[in-house]
Amino acid sequence: MSTQMHAITVTVNGKQYSRQVEGRLLLSDFLRHDLLLAGTHVGCEHGVCGACTVIFDGAPVRSCLMFAAQTDGHRIETVEGLAADRDHLHPLQQAMRDCHGLQCGYCTPGILMTMKVFLEDNPNPDEAQIREALSGNLCRCTGYQHIVEAVQLAAERMRK
Amino acid sequence: MKPAPFQYVAARTIEQALQLKAEHGDEARFLAGGQSLVPTMNFRLTQPAMLIDINPLHELAGLGNGPAVRLRIGALTRYRSLERDPATARHLPLIAEALPLIAHPQIRNRGTIGGNLAHADPASEMPAIVLTLGGRLRARSAKGERWIDAADFFVGALTTALEPDEMLMEVELPKAPPRSGACFMEMSRRRGDFAIIGVACIVRLDEAGRCAEARIGLCNAGDGPVFAARASASLTGRTVGSVEIGEAAKLVQSDIDPGGSIHASKEFQRHIAGVLTTRALARANERARGAA
Amino acid sequence: MNVATRNFGAPIRRNEDPRLLSGQALFVDDVELPGMLYAAFLRSNVAHARIRSIDVAAARARDGVAAVYTAADLGDYWAPGPLLVPPPPIEGITFNQRTQVPLAKDKVRHVGEPLAVVLAQSRYLAEDALNDIAVELDPLPAVVDLEKALTGEARVHDDVRGNVAARVRQCRGDYAAARSRAKHVIARRFHYDHGASSPIETRGIVASWDARANQLTIWDTTQAPVFLRNGLAGMLGLSERQVRVIAPFVGGGFGPKIMLFYPEEVVIPWAAKRHNCPIKWIEDRLEHFFATTQERGQTHDAEIALDADGRILGVKDVFLHDTGAYNPYGLTVPINSQCTLLGPYVIPSYDSTFTAIFTTKPIVTPYRGAGRQHGVFVIERLLDIAAHELKIDRVEIRRSNLIPPDAFPYNNEIIYQDFAPLTYDSGNYEPILDKALAMIGYRTFLAGEQQKLRAQGRHVGVGVACYVEGTGIGPYEGAKVQVQANGRVSVATGIGTQGQGHFTSFAQIVADQLGVEVPDVDIVTGDTDQFYWGAGTFASRGAVVAGNAVNEAAKAVRQKILKLAAEHFECAEEDLEIANGEVSVTGVPGQAIKLGALALKANPMRGAVKPGAEPGLESTQYFGPPSGATASGVHAMIVEVDPQTFALDVLKYVVVHDCGTVINPLILAGQIHGGVAQGVGNAFYERLVFDDDGQLLNASLADYLLPTALEVPHMDIAHTVTVSPLNPLGIKGAGEAGAIPVGPLFAQAIEDALGLLDRDVELNEIPLSPGRLFELTAKLR
Ligand SMILES: Cc1cc2nc3c(=O)[nH]c(=O)nc-3n(C[C@H](O)[C@H](O)[C@H](O)COP(=O)(O)OP(=O)(O)OC[C@H]3O[C@@H](n4cnc5c(N)ncnc54)[C@H](O)[C@@H]3O)c2cc1C
Ligand code: FES
C-alpha cells in the first residue's frame, strides 16, 4: 500500500503546527518525534498506564490511543505548555516538587495533565476523590502518597 | 506496538461514512473513541484496511428525549458527557451508577456509548445495562435504517446484529419509572478494570409495595450480556424480602455460564454473581421503597 | 572547625525536579539523531523449539528496510553473554553456567527470545517487516513446572541433566541435634511468586558510531553504565575510551535494568558500527513482558524447631528456585532468599538447600527485594503458625527471638551474595517492633476493637511482620568533586540513577562540606565520560557506597580549599570558615574569597607552582565498604476483608524502619512508599500466569495488575536510627525495605480478619487474590 499522507494543522500549547502525517501515526509519536515535544511519555501504548496523557480540546486523553490525523483543527496541551519556564512552575508542578511527588519522573507529565483539569473541575477535592482521579495513571516509584499530598497542596494554593 | 498501515478517512457526513462502509464492508471500521479499537490495533490483533473516523459527525452525539418516557443517546456520546448530564442521574440511575466504574477518567473522556455497544465486550457494563433496561438500538446503512431490540442486538462475544454496512446511530432507553429503584454493582480486581462480574437490578413496586416488575442483568457472566429472565420473573407479584432475594440469587447462579479467566474461575464468578445479586437487589428494593 | 550539617538529614526539595516537571529531562527515547534507523526484533512465539530455518529475504526487500540480521550474520561476534555474578565460594556447590545469546541460533528457550532484528526507516516499518520473516520451528515440550523440570524429561539446555542450574547447601550449627531436642516441630510447604518489575519506562538503547572520531556513543536505560561500556568495548574490539555509555534520566529500574548484556544491547551497537549510522531500539510493553528479566517463584519445604516457650532452636529449608532459561546473574536471588530467611531472629541452627532450575520462561534476575521476599515469607509464616500452635501472641514469639542489641556485629555463619559471611553490622530491633505496635494500636485492637467490629459484622484483622535487609554491598564506587570558576560545584559518579534522588542527596553531602547551597551542586550520574569507574545502582547501595565516596571527595576538596585560602590570606587554616559559597577569615569582616575565585587561583596561567601541587579544587575518591550494612524494620497493617467477595480494604498501614543515618527523610519516605506499593502488588495483584506451554497469559498492563492509587494504602512511617559502623556517614540502604515484608503481612492480617487459623486454613502462598482466597477457604463453605 502506498503511504497516504494527511495534511493537518494543530495547535499545541498555543502554537500552530502544520504537518503531513501518515494515517497510522499515533498522536503520542507525533508529539514526541515529529514536534519534538518529548515531555509526553509512552509507557504501554494500550491505554492503561496514562504516561501519555495530554489535554485534547480541554479534556485529558490517552495520546497513544489517538491518531495524529485526528487532531486537524484541534487544540492540545502538553506538559511543555504548563509553565512559562523552569523557574516559574505551575502550582501543580511546584507542589509536586515541594511534596516529592516524583521519583523517576516518567509518569509525571501524564499525571500533571490529568490533575490540571481535575483541579479546574474540583477546586477542593478530598483524598478519596484525588485517588480516584489518579487511578488512570500508573506510577511505579512513589506509591502515590506524595502525589496525593501534592495535589492537595496545589489545590489549597490555587484556591488562595 | 505500532498499528499496521490503513487508510484513514475523516468522515464529513453520515452519508459519506455509510457509503464508504457499504463499499468496504468488514475491511473498514468506524473509529469512534478508539478506546477499544486502537489498543487492539497497536497490538496488531486488528488490522483494518480502512478507518472511517466518525468523530467529526457531531450530530451523532447527545442525550435527548425519545418518544413518550424514553431517552435517546447518540452513538458518539462520550461517557464523560453522560456523567456530567444531570438527566443521567435523574432518568438513567443504573447508568449513572455504572459510569464511574468504567475504565478511568481519561478513557471516559474519549470512549463513546456507540463504540462500546458496537464492540459488545461481554465483560462491559453498558451492554448489560441496555439489555436490562430493555432498550433498543437504531442501525443505519446506505440502504436504510432499522431498530433492533437489545435482546437481539447482542449476539455473542464481540458480536452484534449489525451488518457490515451498518452504523449504530443511537440507543433508546426507558426513563426510570416512578416507584422504582435501580442498582448497579460490580466486582473487579482494580477499580476501572473490566468486571469479574457486574449486576444490574431494577425493582418496580406496585401501589401495595409488592414487586410489579424486576429486571436483573449481568456482565461477564456469559459470552454476551445476560438477562436473568427466570430470576427476574421470580420476584413479580411478591413482597421482596431476603427470602425472595435469596431465591432470585440462586436462580441467577444457575442461569449464567461465565467463562472464567486468569482473574477469576467460573466457580468464583458464579459465587460473586450470587453475592452481588443479593446485595444489588436488596439495594434496588430499598431505593424503590424510598421512591414509593 | 566543624562541618555544618545544614542539609544532611533535612527534607530538601530535589534538584532534578524542575527538569522532570517541565518535560525537559532527557530519557533514552528522547534522543533524536539525523539519519537514525529504528530496530524491531522478531521474537519466538513458542517457549521451546529447535530452529529449523529463518527466511528474511522478503523482509529485506521491503521498502524502507535497511537490513535484517539473524544469528548467522553476527559471525564471530555471536557469543553467549558473560556470567555477571559468579557463584560465591561455598563448599560443595553445583553451578551450571548457561547465559543468554544475542540472537537465538539453534534453539529458542523462552517466548520472546529474539530470532532476528530488522532495521528500518521507522519503528512502524520495522514492525511491518517482522511479518515478512518466515520462521520454521520444531516445537519441544515446554519446561514450566519446577518439580516436573527436575525429572529432566525435557531439557532446556541439552547438556544439563534434570535442568539443575545450581544446588547449594548452607548450614549453621547442627539442625538435626536441635530438632531432636525440640518440643515443637512445624513443617509446611510455601509458594512465593514474585513478578515483573514493570517500570513505566521500558528499556531502550540508542547507539551512534562516529567514524571520524572512532567513537561509539550509547544511550541506554541501564543501571550499570560502566560495566556496559567495558563489556561492549571488549566485544567490539574497541578500547574503553572509544565507548561512551550514557544512562540519562531512566524511568524506573528496580533491578532488571541492571542486567547485562541484554541481547539488544549486544546487537544494536554492533549494527550501528556496521551501518555507520545511529540506531534506536525502544522496547514496547509487550516485549517488556518477555525480553526484560523478571523474578518468579520458589517452592519451600521448611520446618522450624522450637522449645516449649517458643524459642527457635533451628530451621530447615529445602527449596526450588525458578531461574528461567538462562542464569547470567548466578545465584544472587536464591542466595538472598536463603540468607534473608534468618531475619532479625536468633536461629542457632540452620540447614538450607536450594536447587535452581532452568525453565523455558524469561530469565530471572533481581527485582527489588531480589529473593529476600521469599525468605522473609517463609520465616514469618513459620512463626505465625508456631505462635498459633503454641498459643503465644504473634508479636511475643517474634520479640522473644529477636537478636539482642548487645549481640552486634552478629555473625550468621553463612555466606551472603557479596561473598562475605552474613554478618549484621548493627541493629536494635525491639524498639522498632514496639514503635510499630504503638502506631498500629496492636493491643487495643486485639483487646476489644476487633471483637466490636466483628459484632457489627465487619471482618477486620491486624498483621505485624519483621525483616532485615542486607544493603550497601561492595565492591566500591567513586566520585569526583570539582569547584567550578562560577562558584558552582560539580560532582560526577559512575552509578546511574532511576529516580532515587541522587542529584539531591549527593548534593546535600557536598553542600555541607563545601558551604554552598544544594541547588548550587550539579550532579552527573551515569555518563562514563564524566566518571570512568564504578559498579552500578543495585542492592540498595547507591546512597551508601557512592554517597560515602562523594563525602570523601568533598572532604578532600574542602582540605584543598582551606589550604589554598590559608595561603591566600596568610593565616592558619583553623582561622578560616567556609560558608555561603566563600571562605572567610573568622572575625575579620571583608576578608573573604568566593569559592569560584579560589578555583581560578588553583589553576594559574603563569608563574611557578609548588612541586606536587595539583591544579583545581578537585578530588576523586573511592569508597568500598568492608561488607554490607543491614537495615531492618517492621510493617504492620489493619485490613478489612469482605468475607463473601474477599475484597480487601487496608484501613491502616505502618512502617517503622531503621536504615542508619538519614540523608533526606523526604526521599527516604518516597523509597519506602514505592517499595510498599510494589509489595502490595506482589501480595495481592501481580502474578505472571504461564500456561503449560510456557505462554504468558497476561502480557499486558490490562491483565498484569499494577496497583493504582486506589489499591495502595496511605502509609504512616517512622524511623529509628542505629548507625552503621561500616561507613563514615553511618548510612544503610533503604531501596528495597518497603517491598520485602508485605507478602507475609497480608497473609497474616487476612487470616486474622477471617479467623482462618482457628479453622485450619493457612495462607501459605503469595500472591493472593479474591479468587484464590475463595478457593483456599472452600472447605469452610
Ligand atoms: C484501560 C482501559 C480500561 C477499560 N475499562 C473498561 C471497563 O471497565 N468497562 C468497559 O465497558 N469498557 C472499558 N474499556 C473500553 C472503553 O469503554 C471503550 O471506550 C469502549 O468499549 C469502546 O468505545 P469507543 O468509542 O472507544 O469505541 P472504538 O474503540 O472507537 O470502537 C470499538 C468498536 O466499535 C466499532 N464502532 C464504533 N462506533 C461505531 C458505530 N457508531 N457503529 C458501528 N460500529 C462502531 C468500531 O469500529 C470498533 O470495532 C476500557 C478501555 C481501556 C483502554
Ligand atoms: S502509553 Fe498511553 S496509556 Fe500507556
Ligand code: FES
Ligand atoms: S515517578 Fe517513576 S513512575 Fe512515577
